[in-house]
Amino acid sequence: MTTTDQRDSCAALITLLRTIPAQPRDARNPLALLRPLFDGTMTIETALSPAIQDAIAQCEQLAYPRDGRGRNLCDRLSGLPPIPAAHPVSGW
């Protein structure tokens, strides 16, 4: 049996929940955002919007993670001074 106190606290909880802005259940899932893109129901203009492009980038990052180590190595190598050659290298 529900007491008056319990009913009041439930009502208060419901009121509190209603103050939270509604959002899709899987809004944090980029795949959900991209579903219309794959269904062919999204417009090209929307597909090029930052939100969709960001979701695409998130999915690609998941499939092809780039941890930056290769980039860092390239940056370091490109910053090295040229190797001094005492004599011209034959054949170059």
Added chain:
Amino acid sequence: MRPAQRTAPHPGSTPGQRLVRRTTIRRSRREATLQLVRSDHWDALMIGLRAADILQQRFASVYTTHVAGLSTHPRNLLGTVQALFSLVAACGVELPDVMDISANAQDPVAALSTFPPCVQNDSDVLGALDTCRWALESFHPVVYGQLHEVEPLFDGGEQNLLALLLWVLADQTRWSITPDPIQDVIDVAIGEIPPERAAFAARIARLADQRWPRDLPMDAFGQQLDQQTYRGLNLGKAVRYVFSATDLPFADLSMDELEEMGWTGMDWYAVDFATIAADQAEARDYLQHYYDLDALVSTQPEVFDEVLEVLTEAVAATIPVHPCGSPCDQPPTVRGAS
């Protein structure tokens, strides 16, 4: 320290079951994402969207009017690629033919919805988009330079005898670009010439001991040839083209060389289509002079002789003359055709 419990436990589940459920959901989502990102459909959409983005940046009015509101159905994206290539072609730029798509420089908007006969179903559309991938990675206008490879040039023995003539004569000079020892090239070319064209084989064989002087000033020689026309064709253009000495990358580089270099590295978003179209037109003019002159040299033995004679005279006119009246350096070893 353990992380705080964020959700109320399900009355019927133990902590172990909850962990398995969350992990399963995460793994399932990850697998779904991986499956999608690595699918042909994903690739095709990304290719199409790349084209749409380029179109938005470079042809904004067409994009806004005809493309922005289209759905992301692969057929529309393939149409977008076709429209982009059509608009670039309408600027005068020649792009390499991409199989399975049809560009229409006269009516780029029609290209949004007109597909070649080979594109029938969705699978064909995805395949066609895939063939466009390399063309959209970076901007690749056509280049017209001659390939410097023996077999394709002299295959069949009925073409490019002008190139062979020039390769032999310039073998000792700064312009020499022969990939193999020149005698090997001569042997291959003669071996390709059919018996009924023996007159050409004899002429090529006689070239074996003819060379322009090693220190022939090629820039001055080129300028000398620029002044000369033969049967309405500019000799300077034809000769410079053969030696990739036009100073015009579109005339000096072949598609194969470009591929070996890793393509152009040009940026779709930054290139000036009008400048590229003008450079291509100039390069095509070089090619045309070569092509037309070669068509004469490779089919008429007397033209072969005449061109050799004209070149010989140009060499003689180029070599600096010493005040005493004789050439400063070694005399040219060129002889006229006998």
